[in-house]
Amino acid sequence: MSSSNISPAALAELGQQVTGPVLTVQDDGYERETSAYNLATAIRPDVVVGAVDAGDVTTAVAWAAAHRVPVGVQATGHGADRPMQGGLLINTARLQECTVDPDTRTARVGAGVRWRTVLEAAVPHGLAGLNGSTTDVGVVGYTLGGGMPVLGRTFGFAADRAYSFDVVTTDGAHRTVDAEHEPELFALLRGGKGNLGIVTAMEFQLVPLDGLYGGGIFYPGADAREVLTTWSRWSADLPETASTSIALLRLPEMDIVPEPLRNQFVVHLRYACTADEEESARLLSPMRAVSHPVMDTVGPMSYRDVDAIHMDPPVPLPYLDAGRLLEDMGEATVEALLAHAGPGTGCPLLLVEIRLLGGALGRTPEGAADLVAGREGSYLLNLVGLAVPPAAEQVPRAITGLLEALEGHVSDRTLVNFQGALGGDPGSARAWTDEGHARLVAAKVNYDPENLLRFQHAVHA
Incomplete structure (x- = not known):
């Protein structure tokens, strides 16, 4: 295993610290681990970690911070409309926790879960999640961007139903945030996309729907x-x-x-x-x-x-x-x-x-x-x-x-x-109000001062 930008010793260290696969371009499985839904998007990290749990994500982020390696993240690859060259990609597709509580009408999902999995668990109970035009999309990445549902005019944005995130920030902390615990970070994750941390799990409300x-x-x-x-x-x-x-x-x-x-x-x-x-x-x-x-x-x-x-x-x-x-x-x-x-x-x-x-x-x-x-x-x-x-x-x-x-x-x-590949600078205020963009930039200084999370829809402090 080798890379032009990361030393063999550092790669070996990463491989020893995480449970999931650690792959570079020379390794079998690299293409599968890095491919995006949009085949026109080149995702070519120096190294990719296939995280098997939140612990792998935390460890990989800590390693990246120690070695000053920029970080990208994807699960289903639907949000990858910008190229990634170099750095560490953390693939969260293996985080497949999915539980539905029909009594409280809530669900908890890992970062790799697609909407299709949620519906298979929820629909038999007369419940639905607020997915978009295809259930092939990952629940977490979609919701972090606001999430415009097929039934949005009836139930609102998917992010409106989120009430808790487990998120790894670049200081290596694994936090659970909601309206009472770090409410500003919780608010900025809903619609701010992946600028401030890597979400490993999410809890949200389902809606009653028989058909x-x-x-x-x-x-x-x-x-x-x-x-x-x-x-x-x-x-x-x-x-x-x-x-x-x-x-x-x-x-x-x-x-x-x-x-x-x-x-x-x-x-x-x-x-x-x-x-x-x-x-x-x-x-x-x-x-x-x-x-x-x-x-x-x-x-x-x-x-x-x-x-x-x-x-x-x-x-x-x-x-x-x-x-x-x-x-x-x-x-x-x-x-x-x-x-x-x-x-x-x-x-x-x-x-x-x-x-x-x-x-x-x-x-x-x-x-x-x-x-x-x-x-x-x-x-x-x-x-x-x-x-x-x-x-x-x-x-x-x-x-x-x-x-x-x-x-x-x-x-x-x-x-x-x-916003799309042709929609302008993904870190600009085009996707947010001036006030919202300013809040993101201020939070970036706090949660990611070294700008490790700099790929895809990332603001820069």
């Missing part, structure tokens, strides 16, 4: 103007029981794409409603009357099947992305979207998505002083393009051009989980 009415409707791309215009008017009047998004999709010829949609330009309406079946169907009826859908999968469903609403890719892909808060979906906004990504434009973007915010997402829980972004937003704009030839060279220009065309309608603000 829902949800799925997607796919319309011909040629009808994008009619569908977007109708969706804009229809979604503005939806009650909080309903959450929705809409996307312009240019789907590739791939086995993971349903047969009728392959190599097609379509408009994808997503819908999730917690009202009863009759009311949910009534609310959706104006959108069912639009155009001539290619496919309609909306209906009663178990929350176990929630992935069927967004139908996110089930396998890693190489992509480039950016996200911003969108202030309105008026006529000028729709026209700009169509001019750059509508029929006949040759737009190289795989996805141009608008998610409706508001409802419970727009309310700050009583007593909260967290860093969750997006509460003031009306919509979230999410732009994704595949980083494969020939689109790879065109995607950055397409994203920049669309954001420039939306000037006056798109905000400078974003949600940290949606």
Whole structure:
């Protein structure tokens, strides 16, 4: 085992101190341990530790501090949209503790647990966690970024339900923080992402949910103007029981794409409603009357099947992305979207998505002083393009051009989980208010004065 930046003696010391594997680029398993969900993101640390428990995380952080080695962390790799070159990567995927208490409607998970595992344990008890568009994402990393759920308009952000974190800080301390114990650190972890420590476990509230009415409707791309215009008017009047998004999709010829949609330009309406079946169907009826859908999968469903609403890719892909808060979906906004990504434009973007915010997402829980972004937003704009030839060279220009065309309608603000590789400096205040960013910087001086945690969404003191 060797590395160009860390001495063999130091690597040997690390290997003796932790239980999990310690790997460098020459070792079998290094690629598997470091790979990100976004295959366009190069994660190339000098050394990676596959932590088997919180003790391994604490030991690895202490070793890094002693040797002044910068630290990155990942579990599922979904949050890795920035390259990592050199340093120590701590992989927390093996931290698989998952317990659900149906009496208190709470769950405790380790840092490696995916939402799918939580749902398997919670749904039989009539409970659900507030996952996002895919249950393949890790619970902890998603929540640290705020976590915008499929049912966000009904229940708010996932971070609003967190009530305890176990976190390792760079001084080697393993802390349990909540509203009473180190409340400022607890608040900053909710929405501040991974700037101040490595979370090894989290406790949070589940929501009562026996099922829902949800799925997607796919319309011909040629009808994008009619569908977007109708969706804009229809979604503005939806009650909080309903959450929705809409996307312009240019789907590739791939086995993971349903047969009728392959190599097609379509408009994808997503819908999730917690009202009863009759009311949910009534609310959706104006959108069912639009155009001539290619496919309609909306209906009663178990929350176990929630992935069927967004139908996110089930396998890693190489992509480039950016996200911003969108202030309105008026006529000028729709026209700009169509001019750059509508029929006949040759737009190289795989996805141009608008998610409706508001409802419970727009309310700050009583007593909260967290860093969750997006509460003031009306919509979230999410732009994704595949980083494969020939689109790879065109995607950055397409994203920049669309954001420039939306000037006056798109905000400078974003949600940290949606900032993306093309969304600007990940440590900037774009994902937080000026006040929130200042709080993060001040806490960075206290909890990470040597700036060991400097990868991905990291502020710098």
